[in-house]
Amino acid sequence: MSTPYFRFYPTDYEADTAHLTLLEDGAYSRLLRLCWMTPGCSLPDDEGWIFRRLRVRGDDEKQAVRSVLNEFFRKVDGRICNDRLAREHEQAVGRQEAASENGKKSAAKKASLKTNDFISTNQNQNQNQEEEEDKSSLSSADDGAVVQPIDEIAIAVSAYNASAASAGWPKVQVLNKTRRSSLKARLKDCGGLDGWVVALAKAKASPHLCGQNNRGWTASFDFLTSQSGFTKLMEGNYDDRQSPQQNRQSAADDRFGRIADAAVRNRAPSRPDFGFR
Structure with missing residues (x-):
């Protein structure tokens, strides 16, 4: 989970880094930021990769980075990490997950309240409508009663x-x-x-x-x-469409119906009062 910030304690930082040169202090600050933004809050044990990411130029900057890494970071299973920063990262992730879970619970609660309000409103409307219908049934049409509009x-x-x-x-x-x-x-x-x-x-x-x-x-x-x-x-875009076989069968039924109808019409009527004219 990505955490866009970390807590910074100036007093603690100054107490641990007062002996650093300005160049080493800047290298330490960049290393902390890079480590925080790298998945797992740790860096690969690859000096060339670290130099490139820190935009290191010159031997003096390289030496400053090496000094800070040796003093404030440790190597674990091919990764380089800072213990204090790792604890801060774990706590930040925990706070973010807790906030996310609380947000989900709050949204679910609001949705439940909206559902209950909707159901309650409909029940009240139905009850009021029934009461109005009961009142109307007890009065005559000539009483001048106002007809309630339909919702x-x-x-x-x-x-x-x-x-x-x-x-x-x-x-x-x-x-x-x-x-x-x-x-x-x-x-x-x-x-x-x-x-x-x-x-x-x-x-x-x-x-x-x-x-x-x-x-x-x-x-x-x-x-x-x-x-x-x-x-x-x-417009009928979703109407049921018959298959080609069904269409052919329907056409055949129509032709049969027309032939049968013509046969009935051409049959000589047995009585003048019946038949087709």
Whole structure:
């Protein structure tokens, strides 16, 4: 796991390096940075590789690097490492992994809360609608009662989830602002709830949208409410296509039907009141 920074303690560093020359101090600083950015927080035991990476020029710089390596680094299994830097690297990786895990837990908790809010909202809407229907049934049509508007969005989502259960599509768990806006636009495109039901039936009748393809891909709420996906659906791009053999059989059946129909039409009627005119 990549860690872009490490903790630096000036007091500790100065206490350990006060005897270094300016050239050696600069070499030590570069070695620490290079070691930190190298996988495993260690360097290969290859002096030429290290010189190239540190951009060493001249014998005095090479000697400064050798002095620092001999004093502050040690060799382990063909690698060169600094014990203090290795401990800092291990602690940094641990903190980063802990932060990542906490982030995942927080995201999962937020998603769960959104799902619960969505379910609770739908339940409250259904309960309120039932209460309004009960009130309407107890009053006459001449009482001047105000008819509550139908929540097309909630009904359309329920219709999708019912279709998803039989078609194998993923059900809607969260209805955010973006999804609501897309669904509202598609309802407008197809003329309301009746057109939406027709679109869902058309999608369910498509083997391709129900997973019968080489990837096992299925349609989803976001796909069906996208402008591109919905347009392709309604234009028949995903309609079931008969195989050539089925098409030939269908054509043969049509020809047989026309021959039989012609035979019936040409048959002499037994009574004037019956037959074709």
